[in-house]
Amino acid sequence: MSDSIQSDRQGGGLGDENVVRSDLDNPKVLFERASLLREIVSAQMEKLPEGHIFLVVINIADTNHYDDIIRTFGYKFADDLLNIRLADLLFIHKNQSFFHVGFWSIGFIYRSGTAGEANSVWPLLNDALAKPLICRGIPISIAAGIGVCDLMKSPIAAEDLLQATYLAGQTAAASPTGWAECNYDHANDHRRAFTLISDVSNAMTTPGEFKLAYQARVTLRTGKADAVEALLRWHHPVLGRITPDEFIPLIEATGLIRDLTFWVLSYAISQAAKWHADNHKVKICVKISTKNLEEDDFAGRITALLELHKFNPEFLELEFSERRSFANPSIARSRLLELRAMGVNVSIDDFATGKDSFRTLANIPANFLKIDRRVIKFLPDNLRYQALVRSMIHMAHEMDIQVVAEGVETFAVQEMLQAWNCDFAEGYLINWPMPADAFISWFAETFPRE
Template identity: 35%
Template sequence: MVLLGLVLSVALSSEARDRGVSEGRAEAALVARTAIEPNLDGRSLAVPLSGPELAALRKLTDRAIEDGSVVRLRLRDTAGQVVFSDDGSGFGEEIEDEALDAARGEVVALLTRLNADQNDSGPVGQRVVEVYLPLSTGGPVLGVLEVYLPYAPIAKDVSLGLRTTYLVLGGGLLALWAILAAISASTIRLMAHQAGHDALTGLPNRALFQRRAAAAIHAAQRDGGTVAVVLADVDRFKEVNETLGHHNGDALLRELGTRLAAAVRSSDTVARLGGDEFGMVLPAVREEEIPPLLDRMRTVFETEIVVDTLPLSPEASFGYALAPSDGNDVDTLLRRADMAMYLAKGSRSGTARYDQQRDHFDPAQLALVAELRRAIEGNELVLYYQPKAELRTGRVCAVEALVRWRHPERGMVPPDAFLPVAEQTGLIDALTKWVLATALAQAVAWGLSFDRLTMAINISARNLARADFADTVLSALAAAHVLPGRLVLEITETALMTDPETAADVLFRLAEAGVRVSVDDFGQGQTSLSYLATLPLHELKIDKNFVGDLPDNAAHAAIVRSVIDLGHNLGLQVVAEGVETREITAMLTAAGCDIIQGYLLARPMPADELPSWLAGHRVSELTVER
């Protein structure tokens, strides 16, 4: 038993060293992601660092060395040459094999002592974890981070855990080793299972999912294979919880988890990531195999299930991303699979792959969005207003509120630079509330002379998918003391189709209160006419892409005439946006269009300029004989 204890002690010590090296490797990866890679901005270290960049790196490393978190830090280019060193060492020395391995995408980490390498000069120093890490921002390797981390703090953390383990081992040896060892092994297995699995479904949880995904990606990089990371979200699961209760919702999730686990290959991983979201790791899979595999999963997933004596037909939206083509780390692939899943949900296609063309993620944009909440509260946002006029009379009948951002450092930020990412991050709700409150307050501030104008505000898909959005709008109207009939909500076809049932409920509540609803950018989406006819709509806005080239594009002219006829047959007003010439105005007049909006009438303008523009606008300027 003593010999067994010694063997175990040696094994645990070795494992502790491995854990220490692993922790050092994780710390180095954190340094790379948070401190080095963002400053590279996608640029290779083969390009010489500028003076300010070297100064910034020097400041960063001095601070890290001063607080003891780093002993030495060097940056190398992909050829292994040192381009930065905190202590001036390493320049001109023989290139180390570990640096070349890291330049090829490998991570090398080992426990050693400072200046223990043959190339190093100076006395051998303290024990350190030496890590060579490839630097990348999602693309090719930009260079290599060589960092030496003090091992003493890591060893201290590891030794705390080892001390308890040694005590348990000693007690076990003294009190019938075999029995206590069996109990300990059983307990450890149970705790390990609980730590890595979801309590509701028994499936792997997010932590285990990420570990298996990382292992699959590493194997694919080593063997040249492909890994798919898949996210599946149960459509309208909130309705099940609200209607049948959370215990029945849990029963549904358990059954769906069982079905998914049975539908995949033995080498695949199915995990519950939280709520009604499931994740899958499909290693060693060919790209062409994924769509039929996911179709099979959806078929199994959507087979009718009886919950509390009620038959349910669950539906799900699947999104996936591939390594290495869509990313080489778990976080990137998860984010991109999530984008694909929302694309599938919005298009109602059921399954979608990550599409780079629809990816609005950009670190610079995210930095803007991080400041957007402050901007809403700090009076940095501003609304511009663009008039609309009736073609028959030339009378200005409405204005559309368009948000702009007066950033204190970046100047005027256009909406397409921050709105798409704001919508992806969920900040669109706060932004829409601000636009509603500000636009309605402005309508009141303009006074009685503007009482005949309606205020149009754009609404996103995420806004419309919230069951309580009607309450938000009606509360804003009540707070501003504005009649509901003066508000027009402009909603794209895509927004209508993201969650049709919720959208219909919200729109009917708003329409009953008197709020007007306009379908924006009509002609670009895929709204079925039968669905459109069931909604409480008041207006169709023809997409500007069809309007801008009316005189030269016979197909677009035919589409515009058809949309105008369709709108009138449905009892709706028809608005043409993007009108820039009198020739287009004449064609729209001949086709029977009701209202126009565009640069021919006026560009968007600040609120204080609209009264004087309106006073100078002559009705006769736009009227054209029909």
């Protein structure tokens, strides 16, 4: 293989849009992924006295780059680029079977005498693929990533192994070498993620799996409680405690986020209504997904819940993370305006961690802004972060938006925020998240009713 790479590179054939284009019409040139899985299983069963068999997955481009090409040149141009890249691969290794692995990804099986020989091939392959593609006379630079796996050593199933090698190729695209060996932990992560997503629906109907914990928010000027945040917790029966940072992004990628958000809202509003009936009248804050704002009936479902529990909408605050982008900002804005018109409060969570914080602040009708804990934690020793937070507080107040500092854990930070006229604080300095019964006992003792 290395000889063919060298000769083709010297001949200058790579990147020529006319190369082997006629072969691309042959259905045997690019086989399906299922065929590659069978090849992997077969290779794993081979007992070679010497030599190695490798799975190679080439990620031709990441999805963002592909989208840029589509927006600029159109789908036909993008398809032509894929065909040209496949022609390059046919030049590099003639008589090789290639397989469609995924979105702009191609895989194949490579046999070599030794692992060292193979490791000398991957850089040559990367060099060959690094040349700009010439499509319709336009040079296009695409950073390919090469994932490799020694099938003679692989201890995992073919599907998981293919996933791990694919992920190695994604990682490799940003590395100096352009190639990377697969990490078997990636396959374990893939199985774990699939298990979690598969178990979400059952967790919503099984008592004790999903639970809400509650954390108070206080007014920095008076020290009195202003609101209570409902935080989702998951204790999986097999995997144990799962953090929201792990399971929420997985669920947001599916339609399950609609049902899960409604589950949280139902329990949180129901609990807050009980506290109000006992004269503990504080706002309840609930995190929602930006995906929820794409739902036509989202505001209607909120209205139905509020009416069911006879709960004043002014005591409900919905938070969405600035780290999650809107699929359609104009629709999201419309939904939020509808909620604000109902009397519901809107908060931008994790502020200062998104790609376009100030545009979000300017265009989203929020009346609360929550500065992310990853910013707050640097305040004691970092003058730049201090200046940044002071500026954010001042800017928000100029826009008639109240400011919440997340992750307040020391009196020193609390005093800084008070001096800068920050409105509210939440964090471990005030209280750790607690189950409902423990929380209301602590709350009643800490903030006695007047």
